[in-house]
Amino acid sequence: MTLKIVAYGVRPNEVEFFHKLNKYNYELKLVEELLTHDNIETAEGQDVVLLRGNCVADRQNLEKIKSYGIKYVFTRTVGFNHIDLEACKEMNLMVARVPAYSPNSVAELSLTLAMMLLRNTAYTTNKTKNYNFKVDAQMFSKEIRNCKVGIIGTGKIGLTEAKLFKGLGAEILGNDPYPNENAKEILKYVELDELLKESDIVSLHIPYFKGENDELINKNFISKMKDGAILINTARGELQNNEDIYDAIKSGKLAGFGTDVFPNEANTFFKEFSSGDEMEDQSVRRLVDLYPKVLVTPHVGSNTDEALKNMIEISYDNINEVLTTGETKNAIEAK
Structure with a gap:
């Protein structure tokens, strides 16, 4: 049969x-x-x-x-x-x-979102699509080789992203309760608070454990980050508090946020809305409306x-x- x-x-x-x-x-x-x-x-x-x-x-x-x-x-x-x-x-x-x-699938998306925010490419191409070719202050950026990238979670995906950023010349910091010996050739392990304080880009690659690390990315987490840093989450949406991230972008504490995930994302992803008013989770709408400082992909890391x-x-x-x-x-x- x-x-x-x-x-x-x-x-x-x-x-x-x-x-x-x-x-x-x-x-x-x-x-x-x-x-x-x-x-x-x-x-x-x-x-x-x-x-x-x-x-x-x-x-x-x-x-x-x-x-x-x-x-x-x-x-x-x-x-x-x-x-x-x-x-x-x-x-x-x-x-x-x-x-x-394939760890490259998610790692490459994380790097892409980070580089788009660092180099302000979404902002710039959004201008040029409307035939505005003037160069303004927002288009100025650091080069990645002059940045520190913090990787939280250095398993296969995190280590792959670290290698990609290392290849571009960035200094890599890592944090993981179970350090990867192979990763020590690529990055320097530090405590989480030090990673947040020093990193120009922070990228998460950790699993979600209900009741243990819910909303890890919250007001307290963000307050420890470097002013003007970029935050990337392609791990799990339950790790982030949307409202706290929104406040950090609006205040200028964070320069940008890139995400492939949201809490309860089934209510939003894989659907098409005629307006943001129809969305069940308005915290998602508020973040999306901050484009191009906020870049959202609908859980396509493994696509x-x-x-x-x-x-x-x-x-x-x-x-x-x-x-x-x-x-x-x-x-x-x-x-």
Whole structure:
């Protein structure tokens, strides 16, 4: 019998990859929309549910999935906070993830946002698109080789970004509770307060742990940053307090903010609004309206050819491992 997989949040440009990489000949049902309470019925008749970030895998949906006779709820993401692991454990649903994918995908986006803000390219091109070619004071900038870049979280992604900035001549500072020996050739480890005080650019690459580092980027965090610094978050939206960042940009404490994430971003990302008034989270609107000092991308850090290939291949391998051995090394469960 051919295994049936329903995958959610499959963008049109990803369809070809799902079919081309299907070396196990699974029967695929590719759904463009994210999994919600309104479309959970599309999982009926399938053997495996394959999610992406911001899919709703709460108890309500998991009970439905269980009732359909599905045993496997897998995600093609590193993060898994969109899945109720406690409910999965109770219902004996196996969960697996993709533990890593191309670190360059997110690291390159972080660097791009930072460099756009440092060199004021969004500001400048926004002027020239209106045929204004005058050079003003806002277009003046430092060169990156005269800057210090602080990387918070020096795992694969953080270290990759550090290497990219190092290649451009920047001095790199790092902070991580678990220092990476390989990273010490690229950066200097310092305490968080020192990193914030010294860095012209601060970039986050740390996981989100509910109840532990919620809104890490808040008024107190920002107050310790260098005046006129640039802040980048391509990690998790729950790490930031939107209002405190807004206040810091408005006051001039921060020169710029680049983000690929927001708290509760499913309410905003992957939707189109005719006006900002329609947005459920008005703190997001206020930040977006600060363009070009605030640059927002809708969680596209992993939206690259290599990262997509990694996520699909590893997801397919996870499923095959379970079918052939009864388990997978990438399984996760509630502690």
